[in-house]
Structure formats: structure tokens, C-alpha cells
Amino acid sequence: MSKDKQFVKEITPQQEDFSRWYIDVISKAELMSYSPVRGCVVLRPDGYEIWENIQRELDRKFKETGHRNAYFPLFIPESFFQKEKEHVEGFNPELPWVTEAGGEKLEERLAIRPTSETMIGHMYSNWINSYRDLPVLINQWANVVRWEKRTLPFLRTTEFLWQEGHTAHEDEADARKETMQMLEVYRDFAENFLAIPVIMGQKTPSEKFAGAVDTYSIEAMMKDGKAVQAGTSHYLGTNFAQAFDIKYLDRDNTQQYVHTTSWGVSTRLIGALIMVHGDDRGLVLPPKVAPLQAVVIPIGPPKTRDQVVPRAEQMFYELKKAGIRVKLDDNPDQSPGWKFNEYEMRGVPVRIEFGPRDMENGQAVLVSRVTGEKRPVRLDAIVDEVRRMLDEVHQAMYDNAKAFMDSHFKSIDTIDDMKSFLDAQRGFVLAGWCGSDACERQVKEETGATSRNMPFEPEERKTVCLVCGSKAEHTVVYGKSY
Amino acid sequence: MSKDKQFVKEITPQQEDFSRWYIDVISKAELMSYSPVRGCVVLRPDGYEIWENIQRELDRKFKETGHRNAYFPLFIPESFFQKEKEHVEGFNPELPWVTEAGGEKLEERLAIRPTSETMIGHMYSNWINSYRDLPVLINQWANVVRWEKRTLPFLRTTEFLWQEGHTAHEDEADARKETMQMLEVYRDFAENFLAIPVIMGQKTPSEKFAGAVDTYSIEAMMKDGKAVQAGTSHYLGTNFAQAFDIKYLDRDNTQQYVHTTSWGVSTRLIGALIMVHGDDRGLVLPPKVAPLQAVVIPIGPPKTRDQVVPRAEQMFYELKKAGIRVKLDDNPDQSPGWKFNEYEMRGVPVRIEFGPRDMENGQAVLVSRVTGEKRPVRLDAIVDEVRRMLDEVHQAMYDNAKAFMDSHFKSIDTIDDMKSFLDAQRGFVLAGWCGSDACERQVKEETGATSRNMPFEPEERKTVCLVCGSKAEHTVVYGKSY
Structure with missing residues (x-):
């Protein structure tokens, strides 16, 4: 037992204190x-x-769509930030600065x-000369x-891990196509790999990238009804091309600015998948990312x-040979019951119980982390059966999360x-917006919720602004966020 | 053609200026x-x-030997460096310092x-409580x-990428076993993956990790006879255990300090493989790490x-389906001859020429980047034949590098x-050392070479110190380095 663990005897129930439960x-x-x-x-x-x-999975998808990886310096000279006005305003307050190195004060x-x-x-301004060099597709x-005031593990930490795609294109159409392609890569990944249903849409101007x-x-919607932005994709126009x-x-032999995009996801996804799927017994990990997909526990x-x-x-x-991430826990010092709790707490999708009676019958019992279903299966079909249950766990997790989001989502006027609505329960609302910063700000001040995005779906389009009552230019999803 | 490329019209011959050739x-x-x-x-x-x-390959080897990956913060509080005396002395001159962040001056x-x-x-001091928590095997x-005064791409840069293994063990024997195991992992990787023969050994006290x-x-020995340290593995004793x-x-229910190890390789390996294998036509990449292993070029x-x-x-x-990293270059705007030069410069191990006569004969012609051999092979055996030539290229690269090292290595008294010897040619020498810092320093002052390590092989053990002539306590490999 590590010292860290000693501080957590019991997991706080979600209903009691969701943030405490998370930690x-x-x-x-x-x-x-x-x-x-x-x-x-x-x-x-x-x-x-x-x-x-x-x-591994995202990297595969990026390469499949023609991107290659590269690595750029950790340090950025101060003068670089001055070149794009909105960018410097957006990021300056969050920057840590190296001012001394190798025993000397730095000039810049x-x-x-x-x-x-x-x-x-x-760097792109050095590498790109002709349309033949385009597109540049690098991740x-x-x-x-980012020096954040309030931090929360995975969701908002000072240092975090991420990927950032940066591409350069001949024209707006090609860059916009890339922007939407990568957004779709993220949606597909969130839903089909992490079992997290998401709302795709465009950010309002006040919430867009600097x-x-x-x-x-x-x-994505967490189990406390709050929103987590799980991935972003930006069309940057010629803003950075002009700055750099x-x-x-x-x-036609004419000098043109390239059109650029950038897109990223981060370790925040880990926070999201915990808050979307977890329950009072602990983690529930999506089978495709679970470090351990199945655990074999001898009983009897x-x-x-x-x-x-x-x-x-x-x-x-x-099972291991078949590529399933599996562990056998035959430690005689711990009871099967203790182990059941331990691996449930750790979110292992499938437990395999195996005792003397099972052995006689040529079977094992699979237990789903999500539904609790106990399913006796033939030993000679164990690989297929475990795979089947892993697929079912994924689907059940997605369905549960989708049902939760749908039932905590309300169209209002x-x-x-x-x-x-927000007094009665947590969740997102769909509302009309006239397009003015003032109305958007007022929503935040009165409700604590911010615009998440202007969704591509559902089909419903609102007609009046929820604040001023004038004609809605946009339909917006609002929600509280971390 | 990128702007970068415009600056390099021709590659400087190695004999003329090896450093210029490298850049x-x-x-x-x-x-x-x-x-x-x-x-x-x-x-x-x-x-x-x-x-x-x-x-990918090292990660596989680390996991195979029981290690798991984790991620620790980029920032280290100044007080941490004060805790291990040699460590702070070794690294302090090279540190960059963040002194301001989020618009404020930091307290520490x-x-x-x-x-x-x-x-x-x-962190380990928080995680480890009992012998049951050991060993901890993390990478x-x-x-x-490291704020270096003189830098050289890949070999010594201010920021670089690496892996650092950090393990904690119950006793010295277990920690030393780990230290030697990881050194052997590195040797095996260098020789069998990068085709770089290496000399394994122990560093003299003045050259060991702080x-x-x-x-x-x-x-490893570069083609200019200089040495590159391609990987290190440290037994740290209880030094860091006591400091932290x-x-x-x-x-037996007694409190003990753990014994720790650390071991690492970095992007410097890329520099080493270029300098060990490259020639006047450009890169020669070991097949197992080459981004492109084979290129198909239509001719005729x-x-x-x-x-x-x-x-x-x-x-x-x-070929692609068989898992070979291959490209087809059928660009009609460039001649086959131009392409031959281009992919040779880029170090692609195998070129596949294919013209109308080859097609008639049901064959293609494989060309080895290392030996220049042209080998007609049957189209219906193309996958096996390419694999075979890739293996041969690897072996020829290793053999060439080994022959070069052996012929630039001299036992002296x-x-x-x-x-x-160093006036006549470049290379390493094997010499006796009495063990005194003074003699080691004098070698450096008089020859510019430093002790590389005290090799496990060759068997030859020197009997007298090359400087003072008294009894040799150790046999040392000396060489100039980057």
C-alpha cells in the first residue's frame, strides 16, 4: 500500500460531492x-x-490522413508573441518565462x-516557397x-501533454476542408474509441482560439452535467501567415499567403473519460484505452x-496471445472478494471468474464492469467471448453516456x-442567440453557464435570442464548464 | 525546393571537412x-x-523487461537540486531558470x-513504503x-528528446543487476538495430554521472575517429534515496534506503548513426530505423x-502490405538519374529499378545503398528478396563499421x-591507467582525448599507466569526443 493510497480510504459518492469523487x-x-x-x-x-x-490510435488516424510528426522547440522568443495581436493578448497572462540560463541573464x-x-x-516561412511545397501536414x-490560476488534475494543469497539428494550404477551401476533417477525426475517436458522445459545432467569437x-x-457532458471541451480544430486564415x-x-507565379489550420487534443481527455463513465465503485474504463481489459481471478x-x-x-x-490486455491475479494472500472490488475500482472492463466447478464444466464466468451481468462461457471459445463482451461494454458505455446527455439537454427560449432548468438539474441548454457579446455575457453572469458551441446538430434552430428576445442569428449550446 | 535546401548545393566530402559534411x-x-x-x-x-x-523498438524492449512508462513535471524546484551535492554541482551551470510566470515573480x-x-x-519517497512496493521499474x-555552450545538431543541443529509466530496488545486488541489464539492452539495440558496434564499459570516476x-x-566510433557516448546506465547506490x-x-521490519538506478539514451543516437554510416553521397540509414526502406523507381x-x-x-x-516502408516515385518531371541521387542522398537502403525490359522478364533490379550491388530478382519473390537485401544491408553496415573501428583502435603503452598514433590517424587507444586524476588530466591536456570507458572487452589488460609508468589499476579506452 503506497502512502498516496492511505489518504483515500473510501471513494466519496458522486451525489455527495462530484469533485471529491473525482479526486x-x-x-x-x-x-x-x-x-x-x-x-x-x-x-x-x-x-x-x-x-x-x-x-497510438490518434497517431494512426493522423498518419492515415497524410500527416507526419515533427518536433519544435519548447522555448519561444518573446518577440514571436508580439507578432500576432490576438494571440499575444490571449496567451500572455498564462506564460512562464525563462529569464536566466547557464548562469547568465538572457537578452530576450x-x-x-x-x-x-x-x-x-x-519555420514554415523558411520551408515553404512554392505551391509544390503545399500542403504541409505536420503534427x-x-x-x-499554461500558468493556470485554478487547476484540476487532467482537466486543467499547468503542464500538460497534447498533440498539436499545424497545416499550411494553398487556399481557404483546402484549409477549411482540413479543419473539418480533423474535427471529424476527433468526433469519431471520442465516440468510437472513448465511448464519449460529443456535440460538434463552432465556437462563438468570444470563445474561439486567440x-x-x-x-x-x-x-462532452460529464456526469455532473458540466461540459468539457474534448478537442478543437481551428481555421486560422492568413493571420499567422501574415504575422510570420x-x-x-x-x-500563376504570384506571391500568396498560405492558409493555416491547427488542431489539438490533450491529456484532458483522460479527465473527460473518467467523469463521463465513472461510478461510485470507481473508474469505468472504455475497453479500447483500458491498460487492463480483462482480469482472470481464480475462485473457490x-x-x-x-x-x-x-x-x-x-x-x-x-487471451494474451490473442492481443487482449489481460492479467491473472492468483495472489493467495487476498480474497477473491477483495480482488473483485479492487479491479472494479480500477475500471477493468471484464472480470473472468474461474473456480473448480467452472473447470469441471469447461467454462468460465465473465462479468461486465458496466452492467454487472455474469455470463458463463465455454473455455474453448474464451477469446471470442471476451472480445464480444469488450465490444458490448464499449457499446453500453456509449449508450449510457448518450442517454445521460440526452436527458440532461433542454431546448429553452x-x-x-x-x-x-439549471436550478432543477444540471446539464446543457439549447437556445437562440442574437449574436451580440452583451447577451452572451449576460447569460454567463446570470447563470454561470457559457456558450459551448453552435452545434451542427440537432436540427432544431432557435428563432429568438434568449436574452433580448430579438431575432436569433445562431443556435447555441450553453453549459457550465470546468 | 525549400529555402533550407537552397543553402546546400553540394555535400562537402568527408575527407575535406567532416563537420561540414555532417551539417x-x-x-x-x-x-x-x-x-x-x-x-x-x-x-x-x-x-x-x-x-x-x-x-518503438526501445519501448518494446523496456516493457519486455518489466518497465512501465510514466510522466513527471518539466519544472524542478530549485531546492530539489540542493539535496544531492554532486548532482547540483554537475548540473547547476547548465540550468535554465523560470523566474516569472502568470505575470508574477515566483517565490522559488x-x-x-x-x-x-x-x-x-x-515522488518515489511518497510511493514506496514496503518491500512489497519494490522494485519500482519506471521509464x-x-x-x-541543458544550456550548452557549444552545440551540434542531434549530438549536443540545448533541448533534446530522450528516455530516462528510473528504478528503485531492495538492495545493491538487485539494483546492479538492473544497471547491467539496461546497459545490455542498449548494446543489443545499438548493434542489432542501428548497426553500430559499441564498446561497453565503466566510466572513470571523473566521467561518471553527477x-x-x-x-x-x-x-561508438564515428567515421572521423571521434567517440560518441551512445547510452549510459547508472548505479546510484543510496545517494538519491538519502537525499530524498x-x-x-x-x-525484517527494518527501515532501509532503496538502491536506485537510472539509464538513458537520446536523439543523439540519430547523430551517431549518421556519422557512423554516412558517406560522400549522403545518408546511409540502417534499414530498421529508415523512414523509407525501399523506393520503387520506374525507368525506361x-x-x-x-x-x-x-x-x-x-x-x-x-511490399507495403508486407509491412515494408516503401514509396513509389513515378514523378514524370524528374529523371531516373536525378531520383537515384536523391534517394541515395536520403540514405534509402534499397532502390528498386523497374523498366519495360524488366517487366518482359518478370523481374526488377534491387540496388543496395551500401555495396552498390545490382541484383535482378523475380517479381513473384519481390517481398522476400527485398527483405533479404534489407538484412544484408544491415549486416554490411555493421561489418563496415566494425572493421573501421577495429582498424582505428590501437593498444599503446x-x-x-x-x-x-593520434597524429598519424584518428581513433581510439587502449592504455593502462594508475587510477589517479592527475594522470587522466594529463592525457587530456597533452592529447585532447578523454577516457571513454574502462571496457569489459577486449580481454587485453594493460599493466602500466601510460603517463606515470606505475602499475595500471585499470585498462581504459581513450578517444576524442564531440
Whole structure:
């Protein structure tokens, strides 16, 4: 038992205090530890392995869509931030500065990157000359730092891990196509890999990325009804091209600015999947990212161990060979009941119970982490059966999350309706918006909710602004967020 | 043609200026670009993909030997460096300091990690309580920063990418076993994956890691006879355990300090493989890490393109499906001759020429980047034949590098012999050492060479110190280094 664990005896129920539940779960399941540096956490092996599984799948998707990885410097000269006006205003308050190095004061301060548009823009201006060099389709896996006032493990930490795609194109149409393609990659990944249903849409101007023309996002609903922005994709127009002089000779031999995009997801996805799927017993991990997909636990009287364990080992190797991330826990010092609780708390999707009677019958019992269903299956079909249950767990997790989001989502017409709804329960509302900053601000002041995005779906389009009652130019999803 | 490329018209011959050759090759092959931050380079896609291939294989080996990955903060509080005396002396001069963040001056300066023993030591002291928690076997893939005065792309840059393993054990024997195991993992990887023969051995006290009890290394010889330290593994004893109070309750219920190790390799390996294998035509990439292992180039008169290209495409898909990293270059705007030079410069191990006569004969011609051998092979055996040539290329690269190292390695008895040898040719010498710092320093002052390590092999043990002539306590490999 580690010292960290000693602090978490029991997991606080979600209804009692959702934030406390969250911290309890990620500490007790050893996904992270607090570090001695303010706002920075340590990703422990079980937490980091979730990130590795996320990385592997996204990296595959990025390469499939023609992107390659590269690596750019951690340090960004102060002067670079001055070149794009909105960008500097957006990020300046959050920057940490290196002012001394190698025993000397630096002539120019260096920021630790909060995002790399400026550095990459500078490099692209060196690399791009002609339309033949375009498009440039590059992604970077990296650590970034934003000096946040309020932090929360995974969701908002001073340092975090992410990927940032940065592409350059001949024209707006091609860049916009890329922007939407990557948004769709994120949606597909969230829903089909993390079992998290999301709302795709466009950010309102006040919520867009500092320096973007348009920002698009996928938004997920946590079990407390709050929103987490799970991925963003930006069309940057020629803003960074002008700031960093990224020009090319086009097909008519004329100098043109490139159109750029950027898009990213981060370790915040780990926070999202915990808050979307977890329950009072602990983590519930989506099978495709779970470090451990199945655990084999021998059961029955101690005197039967000698027969049962060797056959359980055989099952373990068979599953492992088939590519299932599986563990056999035959530790005789802990009871099966203790183990059941432990692996449920850790969110392992499928438990495999195996005792002397099962052995006689040539079967094992699969137990679903989500539904609790106990299913006896034939030993000679164990690989297929475990795979089937993993698929079912994924689907059940998605369906549960979708049902939760649908039942906590309300179309409303006035700010009073919105307040009543948010007083009665947590969730998102769909409302009309006239397009003015003032009305958007008023919603935030009166309800604490902010615009998440202007959704592509549902089809419903609102006709009046929930604040001023004048004609709605947009339909907006509002929600409270972390 | 990118702007970067315009600066490199021709590659400087190795004999004329090896350093210039190196910079020319890595610029022209687009492995890296200089960044606007002093001493930091950008790893471009072809450079980064070599690193990805290195990562994938090493990560597999680390996991196979029971390690898991985690992630620790980039920032290290200044007070942490004060806790291990040798460590702070070794690293303090190279640290960059964050002194301001989020618009405020920090109370305690934060270093950007040059290595993570201190932070990880602090975390381990929280995680480890009992012998049941041991061993802790963790690795981290990360960026680190050392403010170097002289920099050289890949070999010594301000920021670089690396992995750092950090393990904690019950006793010295177990920790030393781990130290040697990881050194052997590195040797095996260097020789069998990068085709780089290395000399394994122990560092002299003056060259060991700041804070280690013993440091072991693998050392490689570049084509200019200089040494590159290609990987290190440290037994840290209880030094960091004492500094960070990492104690556990042993099997007899007594508090003990853990024994720790650390071990790492970095993007410097990319520099090493370029300098070990490259030639005047450009890169020669080891097949197992080459981003592109084979390139198919249609040849013959333009009018035959319509027949040849579709069959070449079929070959391409067949090779790709078999898992070979292959490209078809059927660009009609460039001549086959231009392409031959281009892919040779980029170090692609195998070229596949395919023209109308080949098609008639049901064959293609494989050309080895290393030996230049042209080998007609049957189209229906293309996958096996390409695989075979890739294996041969790897073996030839290793054999060439080994022959070069052996012929530039001399056993000597006096410092005058060493000077004569280093005047006549570049390379390593094997010499006796009495064990005194003074003699080691004198070798450096008089010859410019430093002790690389005290090799496990060759068997030859020297009997007298090359400087003072008294009894040799150790046999040492000396060489100039980057």
C-alpha cells in the first residue's frame, strides 16, 4: 500500500460531492499523484498508459490522413508573441518565462510554449516557397505549459501533454476542408474509441482560439452535467501567415499567403473519460484505452488452487496471445472478494471468474464492469467471448453516456427558463442567440453557464435570442464548464 | 525546393571537412532545421521518424523487461537540486531558470529539468513504503534541457528528446543487476538495430554521472575517429534515496534506503548513426530505423510509362502490405538519374529499378545503398528478396563499421605512442591507467582525448599507466569526443 493510497480510504459518492469523487477515484486508482510544483501532476503508469493508448490510435488516424510528426522547440522568443495581436493578448497572462540560463541573464526572455503556432509559423516561412511545397501536414506530440490560476488534475494543469497539428494550404477551401476533417477525426475517436458522445459545432467569437478565424470543437457532458471541451480544430486564415510571412509562389507565379489550420487534443481527455463513465465503485474504463481489459481471478476453496491456477494460467496466455490486455491475479494472500472490488475500482472492463466447478464444466464466468451481468462461457471459445463482451461494454458505455446527455439537454427560449432548468438539474441548454457579446455575457453572469458551441446538430434552430428576445442569428449550446 | 535546401548545393566530402559534411547531409536530407532559439533544432519529419522508430523498438524492449512508462513535471524546484551535492554541482551551470510566470515573480525559481532523478526521487519517497512496493521499474519519454555552450545538431543541443529509466530496488545486488541489464539492452539495440558496434564499459570516476556511484556506457566510433557516448546506465547506490528519503520497511521490519538506478539514451543516437554510416553521397540509414526502406523507381523511355507504372504500383502495394516502408516515385518531371541521387542522398537502403525490359522478364533490379550491388530478382519473390537485401544491408553496415573501428583502435603503452598514433590517424587507444586524476588530466591536456570507458572487452589488460609508468589499476579506452 503506497502512502498516496492511505489518504483515500473510501471513494466519496458522486451525489455527495462530484469533485471529491473525482479526486478520490484518480488517486485511489493511482492514475496520478500531485507533484511538488504548483498545478503539475505526475501521470503514474496506469494513467500514462491510457494516454499511450490514446496516442497510438490518434497517431494512426493522423498518419492515415497524410500527416507526419515533427518536433519544435519548447522555448519561444518573446518577440514571436508580439507578432500576432490576438494571440499575444490571449496567451500572455498564462506564460512562464525563462529569464536566466547557464548562469547568465538572457537578452530576450523565452516563454515556455503554451501552443506552437508562432514557432511553427516561423519555420514554415523558411520551408515553404512554392505551391509544390503545399500542403504541409505536420503534427507534434509535446508538453505545453499554461500558468493556470485554478487547476484540476487532467482537466486543467499547468503542464500538460497534447498533440498539436499545424497545416499550411494553398487556399481557404483546402484549409477549411482540413479543419473539418480533423474535427471529424476527433468526433469519431471520442465516440468510437472513448465511448464519449460529443456535440460538434463552432465556437462563438468570444470563445474561439486567440488568433483563429473560426474555431470548432467537440463538447462532452460529464456526469455532473458540466461540459468539457474534448478537442478543437481551428481555421486560422492568413493571420499567422501574415504575422510570420509564410508566402508561396502560386500556380500563376504570384506571391500568396498560405492558409493555416491547427488542431489539438490533450491529456484532458483522460479527465473527460473518467467523469463521463465513472461510478461510485470507481473508474469505468472504455475497453479500447483500458491498460487492463480483462482480469482472470481464480475462485473457490484454497485446496482447489493447485488444479485451478494452472488452467487459469493457460487461459491467461491464450487471451494474451490473442492481443487482449489481460492479467491473472492468483495472489493467495487476498480474497477473491477483495480482488473483485479492487479491479472494479480500477475500471477493468471484464472480470473472468474461474473456480473448480467452472473447470469441471469447461467454462468460465465473465462479468461486465458496466452492467454487472455474469455470463458463463465455454473455455474453448474464451477469446471470442471476451472480445464480444469488450465490444458490448464499449457499446453500453456509449449508450449510457448518450442517454445521460440526452436527458440532461433542454431546448429553452428565455433566460428564466434556463435558470429554472439549471436550478432543477444540471446539464446543457439549447437556445437562440442574437449574436451580440452583451447577451452572451449576460447569460454567463446570470447563470454561470457559457456558450459551448453552435452545434451542427440537432436540427432544431432557435428563432429568438434568449436574452433580448430579438431575432436569433445562431443556435447555441450553453453549459457550465470546468 | 525549400529555402533550407537552397543553402546546400553540394555535400562537402568527408575527407575535406567532416563537420561540414555532417551539417550538409542533415540539412540537405531535411532531417533537421536550425531554430531561432540558440542551440535548439527542429526535428523535421524524416528526422523525427527515425526517432519514432528508435522509440518503438526501445519501448518494446523496456516493457519486455518489466518497465512501465510514466510522466513527471518539466519544472524542478530549485531546492530539489540542493539535496544531492554532486548532482547540483554537475548540473547547476547548465540550468535554465523560470523566474516569472502568470505575470508574477515566483517565490522559488524553477529549473527546466536536465534529468529527473530529483523529482522522481521525491515522488518515489511518497510511493514506496514496503518491500512489497519494490522494485519500482519506471521509464519516461521526455524533453530535457541543458544550456550548452557549444552545440551540434542531434549530438549536443540545448533541448533534446530522450528516455530516462528510473528504478528503485531492495538492495545493491538487485539494483546492479538492473544497471547491467539496461546497459545490455542498449548494446543489443545499438548493434542489432542501428548497426553500430559499441564498446561497453565503466566510466572513470571523473566521467561518471553527477550523483552516481558507478556509471556504465556504450561508446561508438564515428567515421572521423571521434567517440560518441551512445547510452549510459547508472548505479546510484543510496545517494538519491538519502537525499530524498526513499525508505522502505524490509522483510525484517527494518527501515532501509532503496538502491536506485537510472539509464538513458537520446536523439543523439540519430547523430551517431549518421556519422557512423554516412558517406560522400549522403545518408546511409540502417534499414530498421529508415523512414523509407525501399523506393520503387520506374525507368525506361517515357512512352513505356503507361505499361510500367501500373505494374510498379502493384509491386508497391505488395511490399507495403508486407509491412515494408516503401514509396513509389513515378514523378514524370524528374529523371531516373536525378531520383537515384536523391534517394541515395536520403540514405534509402534499397532502390528498386523497374523498366519495360524488366517487366518482359518478370523481374526488377534491387540496388543496395551500401555495396552498390545490382541484383535482378523475380517479381513473384519481390517481398522476400527485398527483405533479404534489407538484412544484408544491415549486416554490411555493421561489418563496415566494425572493421573501421577495429582498424582505428590501437593498444599503446606510453603517452608518446598515443600522440604518434593520434597524429598519424584518428581513433581510439587502449592504455593502462594508475587510477589517479592527475594522470587522466594529463592525457587530456597533452592529447585532447578523454577516457571513454574502462571496457569489459577486449580481454587485453594493460599493466602500466601510460603517463606515470606505475602499475595500471585499470585498462581504459581513450578517444576524442564531440
